[in-house]
Amino acid sequence: MPHGREIFRGDAAELGRLHESRWQWLEEAVGPAVALPTEYPDGYHVPRHRHSRSQLLHALVGVVLVTTKHGRWMVPPDHAMWIPAGIEHSVEMLGDVSMRSVYVMPNAIAGLPEGLRVVGITELMHSLIVESEKLPQGGELEGRAALVMGLLLHEIPNLPERPLGLPFPSDPKLAALCRRFVAAPSPHATIDEWADAAGMSRRTFTRAFQRQTGLSLSTWRQQACLFAALPRLADGEPITRVALDLGYDSVPAFTTMFKRMLGASPRGYMRGARDAGESPRRGGGPLAA
Incomplete structure (x- = not known):
């Protein structure tokens, strides 16, 4: 498979062949990490699949939803999704998406995350991802x-x-209740x-919900509201308009809920004004995932 920016457009059969080609190429690639850029159109859906490498999924433009049997994760501006090797997942594009993914061998370095998680992208990591694709x-x-890719790998655990x-x-x-709430969230x-x-x-109910999700209903509900608010x-x-549509008085x-969950006001968050050092970058149109 040639290295470079791929644009995934076409009918279902053609797109399926493109993805199969990429996944096969990844399985045959050598080295601790591979960085690949991809352009996806609004509404594109990558079907369920898995890799023998872990994936750091980051987008410069667009909002991405990642779904696994364990739940759904939103990847908003200046963030990335860490998907451990072997985890079956699908990806949905909300808006045109310029994706940058780094595929990492599980034993590339010590300390790589063991579970699914959304992480903040620092200025340093953003620069390393952009440089690694070249x-x-x-x-x-x-x-x-080798030094660029090595530093990128060592920054992932941080x-x-x-x-x-x-x-x-x-x-x-309980899952049916959650699905209904996601369709019409309310605080x-x-x-x-x-x-x-x-x-x-x-x-x-409280014990069952906490045991099966790892979250209290209050925290889960707030995160579901964020899922609804961030793309808008x-x-x-x-x-x-967003606050009132979601049922906030x-x-x-x-804003209090938003700041409690993400550490910044909605306006500050959308500017990328992050206390933890994430970059204040913005692309045109929908925000990055």
Whole structure:
């Protein structure tokens, strides 16, 4: 497979062949890491697949949703998704997406993350990802190229984790409640309402939800609201409209939730003004994932 920017467009059969070609090429590539750029159109869906390499999925433009059996993860501006080797996943594009992925051998270095996670992209990591895509791919690297890729690998364990996962419970009744909430999120849903709908006591529901998702209902609900808000904010919708549409009584209430979850106000977050050192980069149109 030639190295360079690929544009994934065409009918389903053609796109399927392109993906199969890329995945086969990745399986045959050597070296600890491979960096590949790809351009995807709005609404494109990469079907379920898995790699023998872990993937650091980052986009310069566009919003990406990653789905696995463990839940869904949103990859918003100046972030990336870490997908461990062997995890089956699909990817959905919200807006035109300029994706930059680094595929990493599981034993490339010590300390690589073991689980799925969304991480913040620092200025240094952004520069390394952009530089790595210019390097020869698929073979052993030497000299400067090896140093660039080596530093990129060593920065992966240092990337700050962000709470942007949305795991779904395994219980069908609880999962159905979660799906309905994602379709129509509201900050006013209560534990008692969900417990009644699931036919459980409050205590049983609370324990079951926490055990199956790893989150309290309150935290899960706030993250689901972020899932609904971020693409709209990325598209330039006014904060007031988004907050009121999601059922918040006021913009300050929405802003308080947003800041608690992501560490910045919606306006500051969309500018990329990150306290943890993430880059304030912005592309045109929908924001990066």
